[in-house]
Amino acid sequence: MTATADQIAALAEELAGILGPRGVTTELRGREKASVDGAKMSPILAEQLPLGLADLVAFPADAEQIAQTVAAAVRHGVSVTPRGKGTGNYGQAIPMQGGLVLDMSKARAIVEVGEGYLTAEAGTPMITIEQAARDAGQQVLMYPSTAQSSIGGFLSGGSGGTGSIKHGSNMSGDYVLALDVVYADGEPGLVHVEGEEAQPYVHTYGTAGIIARATIALEPLQEWVGFYASFPAFDDATSVIRQIGWLEPTPRLVSADLPTIANALPADTAIPKDRASLRAILDPATIEAATALVEGAGGRVEEVREGPQATVKISMISYNHPIEWLQKSSDQTYFHVEVSGAALVERLDEVHQAYPGAMLHIEAQRDHPIGMLAAPYVSPEEVYAGFDRLTAIDVGYHSPHQWFVDWNVERTRDLAATTDPSGLLNPGKLPEPGTESTAGKKA
Ligand SMILES: Cc1cc2nc3c(=O)[nH]c(=O)nc-3n(C[C@H](O)[C@H](O)[C@H](O)COP(=O)(O)OP(=O)(O)OC[C@H]3O[C@@H](n4cnc5c(N)ncnc54)[C@H](O)[C@@H]3O)c2cc1C
Incomplete structure (x- = not known):
């Protein structure tokens, strides 16, 4: 109301x-x-x-x-x-x-960094948290490609990014150690929740409680390099993206793009025009094996860059960013759908046929790759019709065209009934029972 x-x-x-x-x-x-x-x-x-x-x-x-x-x-x-x-x-x-x-932008203090954990106020940028962890000889398990985004926003609305090949999503249960949450139940103050009790607040858009402070897990710092390769065709890159993602020690990120999308990325000598691009954040011990995989698939290594700045730069052109660059660089209006499954590499042509003019941006994961499938926009009906075509070829999808909580909805609703009895927290985001959503199968 x-x-x-x-x-x-x-x-x-x-x-x-x-x-x-x-x-x-x-x-x-x-x-x-x-x-x-x-x-x-x-x-x-x-x-x-x-x-x-x-x-x-x-x-x-x-x-x-x-x-x-x-x-x-x-x-x-x-x-x-x-x-x-x-x-x-x-x-x-x-x-x-x-x-x-x-x-939350003013609530941005790092409260404490200890062995295996870091506590920060809700508005602290993820990049600040990664830096604070690094200063203490540690690193966050994962951060999103929107590295400037806040810890509270990443926990409440985001899911994964750099580090997800090894650690999955921030909903996995290992990422969040504790939260200080604020309810809208008329009882003022912070409620401290730890471990299992903290998980129901993750990825709920603040509808069951507002995250005021978060404690997340850290792991020992690793050295990383930024690895750039290019290929004559996208198929060549996708033929090895999984193998590169499976190298040990596990890469922090492996992304690949079609030449058209790569051309839209910020100009960089390591991303040559009109070639498919593969970018990875690798443990230096795997450079040789990654190089062999690239060259075996007909590609070439463009550059290997050292230092934290180099790897953050690769993060910031991963996940949704290539699609955003494509949108910015073209007069054509593009939409995208989040997709997942082995078909992204095994049956790429069929995936591209889901929409006329479709182009896949792909990210390696441990189990199966995920991606963003972009295509010229015609109408909402055309977008939704493609969901069935994706399902038919066993591609998981998630619609980025709706604002509802679409993960553990019932659990969130049950929790919010106590923590927010008057429905004052982010109203409109928690669907009523029986509400139709276009979310579909989680990618
Ligand atoms: C180009 C682009 C690339 C992206 N790449 C990624 C990616 O790699 N990985 C990924 O996971 N996401 C990605 N996203 C989505 C988004 O950037 C992330 O989820 C980001 O971490 C959100 O953080 P934020 O601080 O901007 O949150 P906001 O956008 O401000 O908020 C996100 C949601 O959380 C709620 N919220 C914010 N703060 C709190 C709080 N303290 N307590 C409770 N609820 C809160 C908001 O109400 C909202 O519902 C991308 C988005 C874009 C546009």
């Missing part, structure tokens, strides 16, 4: 008292900035924008202020949509019913 002007004004006044006058804004520009995310990557969602506008935006500086801010909003009956960096690409961070956007 949308809040009245009186409720908003009373909350703004109280928040100015808690956070200081600069800790809250009701100015239109600030509200508009806080009401968009990466949803425009989907032409289906882009046609529906704007999907909501915040009435006010708060900038708490730490976990305690996050808890105080949520408690104030609950007292005034105003909904709360948490926001990290706003890079989520399905509209999950859009305040569908207005109300308060809880911008």
